[in-house]
Amino acid sequence: MSLNVAQGSRFARILSVGSAIPSRVVDNEEMCTYIESSDEWIQQRTGIAERRWIGEGEDLESLSLAAARIAIERAGIEASSIDTVILSTVSHFDQTPGLAPKLAAKLGATDAAAYDISAACAGFCYGIGQADALIRAGAATNVLVIGAETLSEMINLEDRSTAFLFADGAGAVVVGPSETNGISPVVWGSDGDQFEAIAQAEPWPDAVASGNKGVLTMQGQAVFRWATGFIADAAKRTLDAAGVTVDQLDAFIPHQANDRITNAMLRSLKLPEKVVVARTIKNFGNNSAASIPLAMDALLASGEAKSGDTALIIGFGAGLVYAGQVITLP
């Protein structure tokens, strides 16, 4: 007996992007009412001037839906033609079920395969890797990939080395079949030996019992070292896997972890000055899985980048995990 084999599209690309940010602006002045620090120190060490936190009536679900609705509308397709929904988040506090099925239903992506993934700040690029593979394998046609976080609910406001970093937001893309290739081979991996480098200080049951949800911890220097060394090299490997040189790049959209990491990667990659570099961390902080699609949307909205441009994206974070691709911007 022989079983049928799915036939996928030869190529996939990102059809559209949308994003949503919470309304509440928390600037460094307000941050310094919670922790002993200064605007100058925070900006000098991270490039962050202000960040967004959810306020009244906003949550992970509302941000995800808002970003997704924009992406679907811009893709010019009906929500019902989305057959897979992937949500990347580390701030959905129900262990089960995942949030993606609920999002699919609310968006009108009826009967879509839907699941959450946990790959922290690399989650968006993990999702893009999956979407590309699913479409080319014939397991999906139109995939909605959402990166969304409400890290403000996990911040330890007594930790003056991390409290100012983390923020909330959502970004979404629709990935679909294409006649030309718009997503390069994913370069990804993990280093679980460093699982404690960015982690929860305690499991949720303990945190809930103690009434303290501020569990995010980070070994800043270890992460900075990994990001400026190993991840900068992974960015080079991503370009090599894509068959793209730095001269052919139009935009560089790294996960917005810290502007100093972005600068170090720029030096290591030796990107020409004409390459547009995402620096949305200044106004949005580090919102993990949301940061790359948010930055992508912002660069397109400002006109700094345009549809059809070639962009290097790379996410890296808790795990430690990382993933990168070269993409054609929607």
Add this chain to the structure above:
Amino acid sequence: MATTEEIRAQLADIVNDVAGVPVADVQLDKSFIDDLDVDSLAMVEIIVGCEEKFGVTIPDEESKNLKTVGDAVAFIEAHQA
């Protein structure tokens, strides 16, 4: 093997690249933090840069001891392949 002066000069290029410190200021007796105004994140980048440039491994516990340019040059001299 590179001489002390060659290592110092290459290290000075890294410090200049990372932290914008003039190459001429990066002398053996200078403290990275107190004299050259290199902060802790820049110091991490300098360590990573040295590992790449000189082919040495500088563990975190060791990097804490590299307070002056001379400390770093001596470490590299002792550990270069």
